[in-house]
Amino acid sequence: MTAIRTRGLTKRYGSGDDAVVALEGLDLEVADGEVFGFLGPNGAGKTTTIDLLLDFVRPTEGAAMVHGYDTQEETDAVRDRVGVLPEGFDLWHRSSGYRHLEFAIASQNGDADPAALLERVGLDRTDGRRPVGDYSKGMLQRLAMAMALAGDPAVLVLDEPSGGLDPHGIRTMQEIVREEAERGTTVFFSSHILGQVAAVCDRVGILDDGELVTVDTIEGLRETAGVGSRLVLETAGEPDDAVDDLSGIEGVTDVTRDADGLYVSYTDPRAKATVVHRLVESDTAVLDFDIEEATLEDLFAAFTGTGTIAGPDSDSTTESAPAGDVVIEDEGSLEADTEEGDR
Amino acid sequence: MTWTAIARKDFEDVVRSRMVWGITAVFLLLMGIVTLGASSQIDDASATDVIFFFTNIGGQLFVPIIALVVGYMAIVGERQSGSLRILFGLSHNRRDVLVGKLASRTGVIVVATLAACAFAAALMFALFGSLPVPTVLGFVALTVLLGAAFTAIAVGVSAMTDTRMGAMGGAIGSYILFTMLWHPLIAGLHYALEGELVGVEAPAWYLFALRLNPLESYRQAIASMIDAYVPALVGWENIVEDVPAGSFQEGTLLTSNRVAGDVPFYLSEWFAPVVLLAWIVVPIAIGYRRFERADLN
Structure with missing residues (x-):
């Protein structure tokens, strides 16, 4: 019905x-x-x-x-x-x-x-x-x-x-x-x-x-729009072998690397733990990691191609921050992993 | 039929308004002073003189104005504040809102009018020791009807407009129309048709057209009940009619003196309730029609 x-x-x-x-x-x-x-x-x-x-x-x-x-x-x-x-x-x-x-x-x-x-x-x-x-x-x-x-x-x-x-x-x-x-x-x-x-x-x-x-669905949107959330890892040394390994994990859509660290895009939030686990197992020293979540702005940029949103919503990120909406940048982001479940 | 819930809730809210009772109290105080002062100066004063004072100022000024004040925000206020969406979300439809609001605001005006009438009756009794009961009842009934008519005009206007300013303009405009414009307009019509201003003796249609104005209708009905000419708030007779100066003091402008032969039924005091009822039904019908079709955002 x-x-x-x-x-x-x-x-x-x-x-x-x-x-x-x-x-x-x-x-x-x-x-x-x-x-x-x-x-x-x-x-x-x-x-x-x-x-x-x-x-x-x-x-x-x-x-x-x-x-x-x-x-x-x-x-x-x-x-x-x-x-x-x-x-x-x-x-x-x-x-x-x-x-x-x-x-x-x-x-x-x-x-x-x-x-x-x-x-x-x-x-x-x-x-x-x-x-x-x-x-x-x-x-x-x-x-x-x-x-x-x-x-x-x-x-x-x-x-x-x-x-x-x-x-x-x-x-x-x-x-x-x-x-x-x-x-x-x-x-x-x-x-x-x-x-x-x-x-x-x-x-x-x-x-x-x-x-x-x-x-x-939210996941579907992230997948089709290609604006899944991103795990940003700071590692000691360059985890060459690990990169190929990581892109095979279910839910991971892309893995890139530059001087500052490793960027793992995913559509399934559960992929994060697996990524970190693999890196630790492969003896890569993970110094720190952050999670960047897709925002409405990202989704819009992907769907409408404009990248800007009409209306006075620029403060919406601060307003909604407690609900775990936006780019999560706090140190020691292990807590951020559980945030999804808390909400 | 959920309008009763709206009517009850709205009545509670409006009755708590200090403005309504403030205006009523100030009016009653003024009327008390005027009545006591004037009745001591009139030779051979009687109870109907009190009705005369109340009709003159109360009926033509206080009742319409308080009714317009109480009614003009009834619908448009809910529309502007967004609470109309809440009412719709609570299963009410547009008719429920309009009928509920009309009922509650009319209720408030009836209470205020009855308070004023009770005060007038108390004054009569205190001053003269007796009450001309049939006349007082007629006075009360007509005054309540007048209040209801102006409430309906205000609520109708409120349903038609989409801003507070619009509703206020409509309410003030209607009062100006009835007190300032109606008489000159009808006199102008007479001039256009007959080529001259109307004299003391007037055609019946002219007097009837004047009485389609609710204030005029009320005033003339009370005048024939107490058998004394009640002047209008704005005395247009001396300006737009060709009548001898000072004729209203002599009572020559009573309807019975202005028409040839018997007074037709539509110029008798019994026709006033019909006119006043029409002023309840017509504005609400128009307001409902417009409200029913409007986009309400």
Whole structure:
């Protein structure tokens, strides 16, 4: 069964030569129970797609279905099945977090427990009694997540869910996504941060400038784009024989060498340990090693050939660093190996 | 039908607004001073004079303005802050949002209007020791309807616009239309058709066209109930009509003095509720139509 299906979904604003294309001919299929990452820079059309799914805006062409219901013709049936954490929202300042959840539950004729929802998103009872006007951005984000979960949706749509969250909050959010996925909820996870999408998603669609560039698994993307992560090794002496040996390891795509050291590209993170192990066995002294992970920028450079991303995302690397997103350069990178598993 | 959840939640939020109760309190204080001061100066004052004061300022200034203030952000506020996406995510549709908001904001205005009317009744009782009950009830009903009509206008405008400034412009513009523009426009129409300004005796269609204005309709209905001419906030009669100076003090501008023969039903006080109801239904219908078709980002 297909949770989300779009056919030629197009949204243009204005008409004629002045028309601005927000989304062009989007064909997308998200399977029931899948965690689908929707990746792209700000302004790529991610929020437009979500707005079209919710009938917040009307398509210029094409159609979208959620669980087989047309988003335009059967809007109520769609909204009954979808929970949304939108981007850039505000809540009702004068009422408490607890009251917000009661409202969310009443709106969907649900029987969820507001206290349990608060706990799930990491807000305590004192927070719940405070008026939302006193909340920080991160607390608002957590509360809106709880509201999105209140109706136990079959499809959970998250638009830039890490906005305003600290590393701990991001971890909570990722845990919730995994829990929901285990319960069979379809998660549509829209973000401009590769590390966050990579951490939770089964498949990823890349959107750029209103067009879908590709849909694949994270590993598949790295493989086809040739921008797998890289292991940079500093060795004492030149490990001549070892180089041929290393390129035979499963998951390793390329091995190069220069005066500074040895560069091993891989698509399977498990290949790293084998590489280090082989080198140690061959009596090559490994002085140090770093891991360079592919970033969204790299993926984009590979897929769109531009190398630059539209939108003010230059600080996204620092923002997302705690989630293990970017180039990892810390010394003693043995810890970095386990990072993949921790996330 | 999930609009009741929105209405309840919104009512709670708006009722907590200090602005609404602040405006109401200031108004009631002013009305108290005016009523007490004026009634001591009028010879042979009666309870209906209190209604006169409240209609004059309360009905034509306070009720419409507070209704517009309470209503104009109802929809566009949610749209601009992004909370409309949250509402849609919670299974509400556009009709639920509009109906829920209209119900709650109307509720707030009804509460504020009833508070004002209760205050007026208390003043009457304190000053005169009795209440002309049927007249007071008519006054309360018409005032509540007037508040509901202006709330509907504001919420309708709020559903049609996509910015706060647009909604504010629409709300202020509608008030200016009713208080400043309506009368000269109709008088201009009369001039264009008849070649002269209207005199004391006026054609029925002219008086009817004036009464399609909710404020005018309200004012004239109260005037016939208390049998005294209630001047408009802006006295256009002396400017755009060819009536003798000072005629409104003498009561000659009462509708019964301006039409030849019997007053037709559509100029009686009983027609005012029809006009006011139309001002609830029409703005909401137009607002709904526009809101239903709009892209909301």
